[in-house]
Amino acid sequence: MKKIAIFASGSGSNAENIARYFKNHKYIKVDLILSNRTNAYVLKRAEKLHIPTYVFTKDELYNTHKIKDLLLNNKIDLIVLAGFLLLIPKYLIKAFPNSIINIHPALLPKYGGKGMYGERVHQKILENGDKESGITIHYVNENYDEGSIIHQSKFPVEAGDTIEDIAQKAHELEYKYYPKVIEKLLSGDL
16 A cells, blocks of 8 residues: 655545545555644645644754654655645655646746745746646755656636636645546656
8 A cells, every 4th residue: 555645735636535535445545644733724624634644843844753654654755735835844755756746827937936825826937927827746856846757737817817816726636636646656667
């Protein structure tokens, strides 16, 4: 059985989508959901789905090896970031080489980097008059949104689109492709 750990800081809609996708999978399961926020709604979603959770502090992430040890002890094969806003420390990247992925609501390298997430990204797309946007699934390295790209999907940005419209289009692609890319990675098809 291949095991996934999901890191999330917010509402967890992507985490729930991924967990539901793999709920009855033959050889892949979401084994653990981790968050750096005690009030993140993702924890309630995990509880409803009967997935164990672990909440940690920023200090634990950067100054201890508790999280690495937890992941290794649980024999995690892939770490999936789903709305996780902290930079992954080097020691964790080293412990899980090419086994940490993230999703970004734009076509990287556009609109990536520290502080570029959610509505901030969509606002920039509108401000710059982009005619298309999309999602990027990529490996995680020591810098925000700079890891090798695994998958991109596009959608048109139409006249009159709002931040909410762009966000909805991005979410639809995220829900469709993130679980499939995870499945391909864990089955050796990517």
